[in-house]
Amino acid sequence: MLVSIYRHNPETDTKPVMQDIEVDIPAGKDLMVLDVLALAKEKDSTIAYRRSCREGVCGSDGMNINGSNGLACITPISEAVKPGGKLVLRPLPGLPVIRDLVVDMAIFYKQYEKIKPYLINNDPAPAIERLQSPQQREKLDGLYECILCACCSTNCPSFWWNPDKFIGPAGLLQAYRFLADSRDTATTERLAGLGDPFSVFRCRGIMNCVAVCPKGLNPTRAIGHIRNMLIPQCR
Amino acid sequence: MVGSDTNFSRSGSWDWIMQRISAVVLAAYTFCILGSFIIYPDMDYQQWYALFESRTMRVFSLISLGALCAHGWIGMWTVSTDYMTSLQFGKVATPVRWLFQAGCILLICVYLIWGIQILWGL
Ligand code: SF4
Numbered sequence: 001m002l003v004s005i006y007r008h009n010p011e012t013d014t015k016p017v018m019q020d021i022e023v024d025i026p027a028g029k030d031l032m033v034l035d036v037l038a039l040a041k042e043k044d045s046t047i048a049y050r051r052s053c054r055e056g057v058c059g060s061d062g063m064n065i066n067g068s069n070g071l072a073c074i075t076p077i078s079e080a081v082k083p084g085g086k087l088v089l090r091p092l093p094g095l096p097v098i099r100d101l102v103v104d105m106a107i108f109y110k111q112y113e114k115i116k117p118y119l120i121n122n123d124p125a126p127a128i129e130r131l132q133s134p135q136q137r138e139k140l141d142g143l144y145e146c147i148l149c150a151c152c153s154t155n156c157p158s159f160w161w162n163p164d165k166f167i168g169p170a171g172l173l174q175a176y177r178f179l180a181d182s183r184d185t186a187t188t189e190r191l192a193g194l195g196d197p198f199s200v201f202r203c204r205g206i207m208n209c210v211a212v213c214p215k216g217l218n219p220t221r222a223i224g225h226i227r228n229m230l231i232p233q234c235r
Numbered sequence: 236m237v238g239s240d241t242n243f244s245r246s247g248s249w250d251w252i253m254q255r256i257s258a259v260v261l262a263a264y265t266f267c268i269l270g271s272f273i274i275y276p277d278m279d280y281q282q283w284y285a286l287f288e289s290r291t292m293r294v295f296s297l298i299s300l301g302a303l304c305a306h307g308w309i310g311m312w313t314v315s316t317d318y319m320t321s322l323q324f325g326k327v328a329t330p331v332r333w334l335f336q337a338g339c340i341l342l343i344c345v346y347l348i349w350g351i352q353i354l355w356g357l
């Protein structure tokens with residue numbers, strides 16, 4: 001199988017290039033894209049990419065696979081490429097490239113940090129734990145599962161245009177995760193930090209984020225919930 | 236990247252609500268105008284004039300004109316802060332954006348004043 005890989009070292013190269021490598025796929029096997037990358041790396045050990053868990057849990061191998069963002073480790077080549085086609089691997093779009101498929105995620109984490117991704121509750125802690133009813137806990141389903149792979153935010157045009165001001169789908173999903181948590185008491189402060197024209201309202205609801213989330217999460221819906229919480233506040 | 240916000244409300248919620256309300260007003264006005272063409276298929280200048288003689292129609296037109304201006308401004312401001320940033324224009328992004336926004340404001344003011352003049356026959 002022909003694999004085309006984005007190669008770039010900003011320290012020495014002026015322009016990125018696509019490098020074609022022929023990789024032998026064991027007959028009758030449907031490998032994951034990450035396995036194919038490993039085979040390509042056997043041929044050229046200078047290819048750089050991130051990976052860790054190789055089972056869709058750590059979120060480190062988000063990349064652009066044949067035009068669509070996804071985790072290389074859980075994307076089978078049969079799903080990514082048409083039979084006989086070429087596998088094209090590029091870094092996540094919109095973030096600065098450090099080397100080949102490795103991008104600088106600093107601005108992505110900065111947006112995540114902005115939404116204060118931790119429980120805020122200054123009430124005296126109970127003896128054992130802060131309890132939640134099953135119904136209250138249920139509200140966090142579809143929110144807490146995010147692995148911060150950045151596939152969604154780097155697939156979002158609004159995040160491309162204003163990565164410093166628009167929180168992006170990943171950050172906003174987590175913002176709602178804490179807004180929806182019955183144990184969190186900082187709802188008003190959280191909302192106050194989101195009401196400007198950029199943080200939340202740059203979302204145009206085109207659901208590019210939903211289309212690529214490898215965990216099947218729905219940031220657009222969470223953003224809608226945040227908006228519904230923000231609107232009554234403006235008077 | 237966009238350095239400074241030049242929109243008037245400085246509240247995303249407010250812009251969002253305004254954009255929706257003005258859209259509804261504009262849709263209603265469009266239906267109203269189209270409807271009058273259907274009711275009077277061969278409308279002549281006199282009938283058209285009479286239509287705008289009524290105070291209701293004038294006020295409705297004025298409100299719609301205001302809605303158009305608000306809708307246009309929020310839309311153009313958003314477009315300019317998406318597509319006229321340092322990503323696309325480098326160092327001159329901010330002057331370019333301000334120039335564009337100033338042009339939009341000027342145009343909107345002209346439309347508003349012109350519209351009022353037409354409607355109230357000044
Ligand atoms: S919402 Fe999905 S795509 Fe976005 S960072 Fe979380 S897991 Fe990744």
Ligand code: SF4
Nearest residue numbers: 156203204206207209
């Ligand atoms: S729905 Fe919103 S957050 Fe998701 S990709 Fe579209 S603009 Fe971005």
Ligand code: FES
Nearest residue numbers: 052053054059073
């Ligand atoms: S290697 Fe951990 S998610 Fe792919």
